[in-house]
Each structure stands twice: as structure tokens, then as C-alpha cells.
Amino acid sequence: MNPANELGSFLMSRRARVTPAAAGIPVAGRRRVAGLRREEVAELAGVSVVYYTRLEQGRAHHPSDAVLDALARVLRLDTAERAHVNDLAHRPRIRSAVDPAPADPADPAHDGRVRDGLRRLLTAVGAVPAYVLGPAMDVLDANDLARALIGAPAVGGRLSLARHIFLDTAARELYPRWEDVARQTVGFLRFSAGRRPGDVRLARIVAELSGRSMEFRSLWAAQEVGKEPYGTKSFRHPVVGRFDLAYETLALPGGEDRSLVVFTAPDARADTALRLLGSWAASAAPAGGPAAPHLP
Numbered sequence: 001m002n003p004a005n006e007l008g009s010f011l012m013s014r015r016a017r018v019t020p021a022a023a024g025i026p027v028a029g030r031r032r033v034a035g036l037r038r039e040e041v042a043e044l045a046g047v048s049v050v051y052y053t054r055l056e057q058g059r060a061h062h063p064s065d066a067v068l069d070a071l072a073r074v075l076r077l078d079t080a081e082r083a084h085v086n087d088l089a090h091r092p093r094i095r096s097a098v099d100p101a102p103a104d105p106a107d108p109a110h111d112g113r114v115r116d117g118l119r120r121l122l123t124a125v126g127a128v129p130a131y132v133l134g135p136a137m138d139v140l141d142a143n144d145l146a147r148a149l150i151g152a153p154a155v156g157g158r159l160s161l162a163r164h165i166f167l168d169t170a171a172r173e174l175y176p177r178w179e180d181v182a183r184q185t186v187g188f189l190r191f192s193a194g195r196r197p198g199d200v201r202l203a204r205i206v207a208e209l210s211g212r213s214m215e216f217r218s219l220w221a222a223q224e225v226g227k228e229p230y231g232t233k234s235f236r237h238p239v240v241g242r243f244d245l246a247y248e249t250l251a252l253p254g255g256e257d258r259s260l261v262v263f264t265a266p267d268a269r270a271d272t273a274l275r276l277l278g279s280w281a282a283s284a285a286p287a288g289g290p291a292a293p294h295l296p
Helices: 003-017 038-045 049-057 065-074 079-090 116-124 144-150 161-167 178-195 200-212 214-221 268-284
Strands: 130-133 138-142 230-237 241-251 259-264
Touching: 003 049, 003 079, 038 049, 038 065, 065 079, 079 178, 116 130, 116 138, 130 144, 138 144, 144 268, 161 178, 161 200, 178 200, 178 214, 200 214, 230 268, 241 268
Parallel strands: none
Antiparallel strands: 130 138, 130 259, 230 241, 241 259
């Protein structure tokens, strides 16, 4: 993850996907680029070609909100992409990933500790899976049903969802629509990286996955960004079979970029699956201890 010119790289990737026809530009003859040219983006956004070129090259810093809005309109950015562009443009200049800022051991975003009130909340919603997610996609805490569903370790442990999805072969069985889950994972990590420049743990996760997963490298190079706070996810659990769950992602207070992810049953099939999963987890738990997790 090299933040030195992420804004320029992102603008170039979005420019490449907008066709002249979509931008209302007539095409005559062959073009050397599939998307828009720099001068075309500049003209449509109402900025000079020199200034836009400097933006892509990383030589112009802190563009105004008006310029960013114009570029977002021309490049047809969605809500998450607009937020990402603003994050990249307005954050302070930082060192590159080859010379990252030192890790802050007191950074609460990656601290595995979860306050007692939140732990009680996870227990209280025990009829449905719920877990606390950190900015690098670490499951910082989870209730018993979530552990049984996704394989989160017992209290005190930590599951990296990003590593699990790309490096654990069992994840491809657990998620029937693995490609969608993988794309969402990369989009979340890139969005989070834009919010947390210089985050050493995020940089290490991205570096590790880039080195070990060809699929991750390909998705990361595509510059896709996204944060889908709700939706539906499919599961194929080895104990209770296949079912779909709806999920909601709620930002937690405190400015730590932590989220509470809660799954609910959208239909009778999913409701039955969750009940069976809960019964299985309870029966597999040691006496007096937490429910045994499903370990992919």
C-alpha cells in the first residue's frame, strides 16, 4: 500500500473506465486509450489540463471541494468512491509504505480489547450472529453464534477476515459467492486505508495478501473501493447447509473505525439454520465454557 500518490492512481483508474460515449464525447477514428483522455476530463470538470495532469502525477495537493465534486461528476463516482477521493485529497502528506510511520501500540482501532458494555450487547443479541470488526477486518470480539458461523476464535482470540477469505481454502466452501465476498473485502480494505493513512497494520495486511494471493493482487490493482453497510450474504455451512443472511454494519462511537456487524434471518430457511447452528454450537461447547466455534 503506497500512499504517496494514491489520489493520482485512483483518478487514473476511474478515468480509464469512463467511455467517451458515456461522457457525451463523439468518437472519430481510433483512440489510444479506452477511457477518457486527461484533457477531456479537465475540460468536462472545468479545470486546466496542466492542473489535472499535476493531480494525477501527485504534484498538486489539497484540491478544493468544488474541484473534487466536478471530478466525481465527470468520472461517475458512486458514494463510497466520492468519500474515498475526499479522504485521499484532504489527508496530510505522509511517508510512503517503504518508510511507514511507526506502529502506535496504543491505537485503539487495532487493540483487541472491547469494552464491557459492547460485550454485553453481543451476548444480548445471541439469537443472531454479531461481531465487532476493526479497520483491518479483524474480528475483535464475537458472540457464540458468530463464532459458530464464521469460525471466530473464543474470547481473547482474533480472526482476520481478510486473511481467512483469501488464504483459507475452506472460505471458498463457506461462501458460495466467494468472488463477491472477495471483492467486498478488497473494497473495504481500500476504503479503510484511505481513512487511515500510514496505518501499519493495514499496510501489513495488504502487503501479506498481495504477496500470497494472486486474486487479491488483481482486485487490489483494479482500485475498486467500497463500503457496503448492509446487504445479503450467502453461506454454505458444513453443519447446517446453505442459507442466506441479511447483515447490517453499524459504526461504533469513539472514532476508532470499529463497526458492529449483525446478521439476521430474512426467511424461514435462514431462521431454521440459525436455530440449528445455535443448538449445535451449544452441544459442542465444553461444560461451563463458550460455544465451540466452527473452524473452517
